[in-house]
């Protein structure tokens with residue numbers, strides 16, 4: 001066990017920079033090396049120390065640098081080969097979502113982690129996002145009665161930021177249905193388990209499935225979710241949910257001033273105050289709040305490694321189920337058929 005978790009960060013683009021911000025705040029982790037074919041110029045974007053070595057590929061980094069884990073922030077089509085290389089070298093893996101593009105790739109990754117006895121966590125950050133944690137708490141506790149309907153959505157302008165434009169190439173990303181909407185699909189699995197069936201409609205363009213809307217069939221509940229990135233590039237980003245309980249409504253809108261509102265009992269809508277981390281300066285608390293689930297997921301991962309405990313939330317196996325469910329939604333959108341699902345045993 002290391003005194004400090006030394007992390008090799010594979011990919012120094014958009015998410016690599018987000019993860020680098022988090023590692024700067026975590027006292028028990030640091031970036032030991034960066035892997036990126038763009039070379040040392042990525043360090044500036046990561047605001048990383050100029051002494052952090054940058055390697056063009058992971059094999060070179062693993063030969064030269066000691067580390068406990070590899071954090072994969074690479075285009076999705078590179079997740080499988082990178083995770084397998086890291087696991088074969090005896091390193092734990094944190095992999096950005098989606099785990100992979102195909103069920104076969106996801107199965108190979110989870111099997112490799114299991115047979116090596118190593119941890120593999122996938123960056124389904126919504127499981128760690130404060131407002132969604134409150135939704136899960138409300139459902140699990142039954143505080144406002146049973147959840148009777150839930151709608152979730154996630155919308156953004158066309159992604160123009162990716163290095164090499166991989167996000168807009170369907171063979172590397174599969175479009176908004178997988179890259180964006182999987183956040184809500186994954187959270188639904190976490191919250192309510194596997195639905196009995198899905199029925200979806202989608203829009204396809206040169207970037208793949210740019211918009212998808214799904215009805216998830218659960219007994220005695222109406223559940224829908226939509227994900228789309230076919231908005232103008234400068235439109236911005238918005239994620240929302242609207243949860244109706246027997247005795248209350250919980251509403252989240254990432255673009256609102258008060259993001260989470262509760263209407264319960266005889267009261268009108270009021271902002272919900274979320275718990276804040278304690279024992280930190282106001283400046284650090286503010287940084288953590290701005291990083292949302294990205295901070296909490298990596299904090300959890302590093303904590304699991306420090307304690308030598310298995311990752312239980314957002315595991316590779318759970319991420320493989322989320323991928324399979326999105327692929328079923330795409331199958332429904334492509335065929336116009338309801339897709340019946342085999343319930344998972346987990």
Ligand SMILES: NC(=O)c1ccc[n+]([C@@H]2O[C@H](COP(=O)([O-])OP(=O)(O)OC[C@H]3O[C@@H](n4cnc5c(N)ncnc54)[C@H](O)[C@@H]3O)[C@@H](O)[C@H]2O)c1
Nearest residue numbers: 011012013014015016035036037073074076096097162163
């Ligand atoms: N959790 C989230 O909310 C969220 C948000 C955005 C992206 N993502 C996911 O994060 C992953 C990365 O996306 P991104 O937005 O950071 O992409 P990006 O294009 O911004 O960055 C990718 C980086 O990988 C580097 N790279 C490319 N090929 C490489 C290789 N062979 N070896 C090493 N580095 C290589 C590129 O130079 C670039 O720096 C994707 O799987 C994406 O779906 C997750």
